[in-house]
Amino acid sequence: MDLQERARQRCHWLPDLSASSPPMYKALVEQLAQDIASGAIKPGDRLPPQRLLADALQVTVGTVTRAYREAERRGLVEAKVGSGTRVRGTQEQAPNFHHLTRAGQDSIDLSLSVPIPNPLRQQQLSAMMEQLSQMPEALQTALNYQPEQGCLEQREQLSAWLAQQGLSIAPEEMIVTEGGQHADFLTLQALIKPGEAVASAALTYPGMIAAARQLGLKHLPVPTDSEGIRPDALERLCQQQRIRLLYLMPEYSNPGGEHMSLARRKAIVEVARRHDMLLLEDGVQFVPATLRGKPLFELAPERALYIFSVSKLLAGGLRFGALRAPANLMPQLRAALRAQCWAPPGLMGAVACRWLTSSDADVLLNWQWQALQQRQNILSEVLAGYPVRSHPCGFNAWLPLPEPWRASEFVQHAEKQGVTLIASDPFCVGSQPAPQAVRICITPPPTDDILRQGLERLRAMLDEAPPMLAPLI
Numbered sequence: 001m002d003l004q005e006r007a008r009q010r011c012h013w014l015p016d017l018s019a020s021s022p023p024m025y026k027a028l029v030e031q032l033a034q035d036i037a038s039g040a041i042k043p044g045d046r047l048p049p050q051r052l053l054a055d056a057l058q059v060t061v062g063t064v065t066r067a068y069r070e071a072e073r074r075g076l077v078e079a080k081v082g083s084g085t086r087v088r089g090t091q092e093q094a095p096n097f098h099h100l101t102r103a104g105q106d107s108i109d110l111s112l113s114v115p116i117p118n119p120l121r122q123q124q125l126s127a128m129m130e131q132l133s134q135m136p137e138a139l140q141t142a143l144n145y146q147p148e149q150g151c152l153e154q155r156e157q158l159s160a161w162l163a164q165q166g167l168s169i170a171p172e173e174m175i176v177t178e179g180g181q182h183a184d185f186l187t188l189q190a191l192i193k194p195g196e197a198v199a200s201a202a203l204t205y206p207g208m209i210a211a212a213r214q215l216g217l218k219h220l221p222v223p224t225d226s227e228g229i230r231p232d233a234l235e236r237l238c239q240q241q242r243i244r245l246l247y248l249m250p251e252y253s254n255p256g257g258e259h260m261s262l263a264r265r266k267a268i269v270e271v272a273r274r275h276d277m278l279l280l281e282d283g284v285q286f287v288p289a290t291l292r293g294k295p296l297f298e299l300a301p302e303r304a305l306y307i308f309s310v311s312k313l314l315a316g317g318l319r320f321g322a323l324r325a326p327a328n329l330m331p332q333l334r335a336a337l338r339a340q341c342w343a344p345p346g347l348m349g350a351v352a353c354r355w356l357t358s359s360d361a362d363v364l365l366n367w368q369w370q371a372l373q374q375r376q377n378i379l380s381e382v383l384a385g386y387p388v389r390s391h392p393c394g395f396n397a398w399l400p401l402p403e404p405w406r407a408s409e410f411v412q413h414a415e416k417q418g419v420t421l422i423a424s425d426p427f428c429v430g431s432q433p434a435p436q437a438v439r440i441c442i443t444p445p446p447t448d449d450i451l452r453q454g455l456e457r458l459r460a461m462l463d464e465a466p467p468m469l470a471p472l473i
């Protein structure tokens with residue numbers, strides 16, 4: 001058997017380039033893209049070593065190297081020292097949202113970041129829709145196709161409401177989105193090319209991880225401290241490679257609960273300016289003005305985008321939010337939104353804006369902000385002595401576990417005790433090791449007492465050692 005035949009037999013992925021025209025490295029990348037799309041080669045599969053594939057295809061090693069590099073730039077594969085080049089995750093492999101499965105009927109759910117249950121939500125929505133049904137002009141507007149930036153009247157309403165909350169965003173600076181996750185995805189899709197790099201805290205919101213992966217972007221983790229992303233670490237990363245965008249939650253991060261001081265925000269802005277990097281501030285976990293620091297778009301209006309959503313204020317099912325962006329980026333964002341869905345839904349915007357700007361919503365939001373503070377107090381009381389990190393108006397808290405608990409064991413054991421919560425894994429960027437920590441969401445239980453019961457069960461677990469594992473051989 002000759003060298004080529006032996007090499008062909010050892011290649012578990014062997015593209016057929018017989019009908020391809022030069023340059024061969026491009027043909028190789030195209031074939032790879034097709035084979036990934038058809039499922040012939042799967043996320044996580046390793047590509048053959050370069051010399052082996054070169055021998056099998058009778059091309060130079062340089063051709064294969066160039067093809068692999070181009071495939072990496074396009075986000076098709078990922079090269080790692082020591083483990084070769086592997087097909088990157090696509091939709092199927094992107095972080096799944098199994099953690100969004102609701103807890104069982106009998107379990108106390110501390111796993112989801114949702115608004116605190118209150119029958120007022122249904123009552124207010126019902127009253128709002130009844131009012132709207134009697135307003136022919138508003139109904140006609142809702143029936144019309146909307147401009148891709150969203151209905152102007154709705155943007156004006158939202159802008160006025162945000163101004164009352166201490167945030168100055170003009171209607172022309174915002175584009176209406178179908179919630180915060182859509183704003184994340186839209187930003188990445190419109191402004192970052194496949195293969196380019198974005199960065200975030202090493203532990204971050206899983207929706208961002210999913211969006212970056214789905215779009216074939218490189219997503220790099222930045223080390224954090226008690227204030228979130230460290231500017232020195234970010235600077236070092238930017239010196240090593242071009243980062244197009246930094247995603248962050250300066251108020252309190254999900255899941256880690258870190259809050260950024262003004263000095264820290266300014267230091268991050270300095271790094272961003274030095275390396276011409278965009279800043280994407282996720283403000284979905286909206287806190288009252290008295291507790292809010294300076295948004296990044298006030299410190300760096302030329303490069304900061306800001307995400308707003310009603311999901312944590314009114315209800316996640318409304319799918320209504322907005323993205324603030326510098327004027328020069330708006331045409332790209334508008335074009336991307338147009339391509340995705342033509343325009344945001346007018347009816348949903350009409351309902352969400354009318355509700356948010358009503359006095360009913362003031363009652364609801366003030367109740368929720370107080371209730372959050374009360375629940376945070378319960379959390380601090382029940383878990384006193386453990387290093388919980390949170391925010392006075394936070395939906396979630398972060399709990400590093402005492403030795404020798406492991407996060408996965410803790411979550412499993414909690415489930416047996418009737419408490420559902422999430423370990424650190426879904427929040428980890430790339431293949432970062434997951435810390436032994438869990439996220440505790442304090443909002444899903446219907447009452448404070450049920451929350452307390454759930455936390456007390458966790459406390460009892462923390463105070464005791466984990467059950468012994470059967471030794472393995």
Ligand SMILES: Cc1ncc(COP(=O)(O)O)c(C=O)c1O
Pocket residue numbers: 113178179180181182205207249254282284285309310311316320321
């Ligand atoms: C930090 C953060 N950003 C974005 C989102 C998504 O928000 P939306 O439901 O508006 O898409 C969430 C939802 O949990 C979140 O926690």
